[in-house]
Amino acid sequence: MKSKTATVHFNAAGTPVANDYDDVYFSNDSGIDETRHVFIAGNDLPARWQACEQRSFVIAETGFGTGLNFLVAMQAFQTFRHANPDHPLQHLYFISLEKFPLCRDDMSRALSAFPALQEQARTLDAQYPVAMHGCHRLEFADASVTLDLWMGDAHELLPSWACPSAGLIDAWFLDGFAPSKNPDMWTDALFDQMARLTKVGGSFATFTAAGVVKRGLAASGFTITKRKGFGRKRDMLTGQFTPETEPVREPQPPYSPYTLPTLDTGDHVVIVGAGLAGACCAQMLCEKGIKVTLLEQGQAPAGGASGNPQGGFYPQLHGEASHASQLQAHSFLYARRHYDTLTDAYPVAHDFCGVLQLGFNAASQNRHEKLIAAQLWPETLVTLTDAESTSALAGVPLPFPALSIALGGWLSPPDLIAAMLQSANKTGLLTCLYDTQVREVTETQHNVELVCTNGRHFRGDHLILAPGHQAISLPAFAPVPLRPVRGQVEAVPTTPVLGKLKQVLCHKGYLTPALNGRHALGSTYVKQDTDTSPRQQESAANLTTHQQALSGCDWITSLQHDGQARAAVRLGVPDHQPLCGALGEIDKQRRLYSELQKGKPLSMMPLPTATRISTLTALGSRGLTTAPLMAQTLTSALLGAPLPLPAHLLHAINPNRFIIRDCIRGRQDTR
Structure with a gap:
């Protein structure tokens, strides 16, 4: 799941060069003007946006690189929306593929060469995701733009894109490294996927005029037009999707x-x-x-179930790239970006203080070690800490190693x-x-x-x-195998030691830092029980779970319960x-x-x-x-x-x- 980041150096002109491909990310002459000439003008975007009657327009790109093409397109769309506030076209989707994403510092250095894009570059930098395989959806609400940054090999990712029956893509920016430098990308498989995904009449533009590209696109249903290239490049290619037969859009209907x-x-x-x-x-x-x-x-x-005063916020990861793990990882990263926006704008009780999944016994420690040894997940997402570091992060003595999820924490669902x-x-x-x-x-x-x-x-x-x-x-749900599960969470009063807790602790249960003098401590799981009255026996069970898991901690004996609890019913499936x-x-x-x-x-x-x-x-x-x-x-x-x-x-x-x-x-x- 981790994506390998690109290794680059900057040439004498200050242009980033990919070490693996020995090719520049954009023109030494003027990267921003190259993008405007090749991709914006090459796809006739301003005129097509003006004539568009749809509510959204979709651009797809092969090779996110520094993000330059995206930023130029976003700026152009902002200009269009500002000049046409009541136009039917309201939103731009930009979908980009990148096998080897740049690290944040290299991207920032590359984009610093373009003063005209610094406002857009700052918004991208603020959301730039961790290097992890799959789709990262970034929202730029002020610009009415959504970026889907897909990290991984285009030949693996493109077949996984769902496609409406009328097609998905309005315009393509074909901007991988040159065919002579990166022949693995410019293949018939790429062109066939473009045909599956492109709306009839959709366009493409590319800096290259190589024969392999021209022949491949023509064979896949694109008409080809040669235009004047940018700078020292004599020619470039543009075209439209005009298939003779309707493409098969959905591989698993x-x-x-x-x-x-x-x-x-x-x-x-x-x-x-x-x-x-x-x-x-x-x-x-x-x-x-x-x-x-x-x-x-x-x-x-x-x-x-959304009414508990506090809820722990973290992904449930495994040592293999299961569907469940992938959903958890990407959901967590998207939710963090979404919650950052909400908590900046509205009064939401929260603390992204970090989460510690404790290795409280030999079995859990073994699982955690295997998870880290698999090297699936970026360190930005999860790391393994020793007992000393765990105690320092938690603020209370803990004799356990732990999985540390620094981006997690707790929020108030209400x-x-x-x-x-x-x-x-x-x-x-x-x-x-x-x-x-x-x-x-x-x-x-x-x-x-x-x-x-x-x-x-x-x-x-x-x-x-x-x-x-x-x-x-x-x-409507009668045939679906639904599984209601009752869960009770305690609101225990703080103590001098508990008041020092700085991160959410997870083991068989969870314990949060204090909110209004109380800590959330939970939770029970009672299958097929939909009663929501608090129960003393479940309060006792919650306390016992924590005291047994944390039996090596002297402070755990200070946990007391004074009758404040809330029960709710969660819904699951097998x-x-x-x-x-x-x-x-x-x-x-x-x-x-x-x-x-x-x-x-x-x-x-x-x-x-x-x-x-x-x-x-x-x-x-x-x-x-x-x-x-x-x-x-x-x-x-x-x-x-x-x-x-x-x-x-x-x-x-x-x-x-x-x-x-x-x-x-x-x-x-x-x-």
Whole structure:
């Protein structure tokens, strides 16, 4: 999962040069003018933006490098939006691939050569992600721009991009190192993926006029035009995608995330549930111009599992690059960026103080050592500390080594939800209604209609079900193997020693630094129990868990409980991954994919039945970590926008996965 960073040197002109390829990242003459000539003008972007009737435009790039092309495109789009504030085109998505990302210092040094881009460069530097394989979604809200920076080999990553039936990409910046220096990139496989992903009429531009590029693009359905090159380069290539036959867009149709009717500005979405999942979706949809009505059966938001005063914030990593680990790592990094923005703007109780996963016994120490030895995860994400360092980081004596997650900490989920809803409210597009329980849902060809217990009726273009454990009582979830789990968290009073705790401690349970004189200590896990009354026996169980795990610490005996506790019900599923995506009618899906039990491949299956109902739920005890990226994925699918996850991770969270597995096994029910 770690990405190898590029090794570079700077030549006499101050231009970065890749040691592995012996090629410059941009022209010695003027990198910024080269980008404007080759990629901005080569794709005719200002004129195409002016003529665009879509709400978003998508650029894809092979070779992020210093980020120069991205910054020039972002600046150009800012200029366009400033001059055309009421234009239908409102958002730019920029998707870039980079096999060997630059380290932050080298990138900053390279970009310092362009004073005209320093404002944009500072915003990129503030969010520049850790070097880790996969997609890093960065939001530049003030510029109406989203950057998806995919780290890894283009030939592995491009086939993993989900694609709507009409295509995804409007314009390509082909900017890898020269074909003579980097022949492994400029292959038929690249050009075939471009054909799969590009909208008919989409464009490309590239600095090179090499024959292998010209022939490969032509064979894949692109018409080629030769234009004058930049500086000392005589020629460059541009062109359009004009295929003779419609390309096959989706390699595994049953899992396609783009079967939902695409939303547009002015459309209306009804969301059921005002916990973290529902609030995240509401914020992200409103900020993209979609009207949202949020329905909550409780008297206020954050009434369920999202209502605990403090929650530990960290990823659950493993010593192998499992789907679960990859989802956790990328969700955590995206959530941290999202929460940084929220906590800067709104009063959210939090402390990104770090998290220590304690090696409190031989088994946990062995797991931690194997995780670090595998060298999968960047040190920015996780390191191993000895007992002395663990004590220093924690602020209390701890005789254990630990996994240190410096970017983690704790937050107040109710405060986060309030901040998300405030942000959505600023758009004027959010309506929140409480004490409103859904009784009946009817999906028609053009909308979804809801009848609630208070007699109110609602109609929307789409419905998102984010009801937490209340999903177990909704007919739409009847065939899904849901697993409600009760959890009780104690609010223990601080003591002189506990008051010195500086980081979140995790073992079989967790203990947070103090908030308002109390520490969160949890949690119990009682399966198939939906009662939320606090129980003395669970308080005793929580205390015992901590005292046994930390028995080598004298201060643990000072833990006392004075009756303050909160119980809630978390929702999970057997594979412990979220449910995020279309929630299709189960009987239709089973009929549609019945041939899978005969061994037919997924690629031969039809697309799922279109639906106006989707879900984001089953976040289990990891909602603080996963909710923002899952909401971003779902709302992007609803908008027909690029998705920030590769295909295998989209499959892992798709609610359809249980139906598909049943059909493959010839089973009728997994519950």
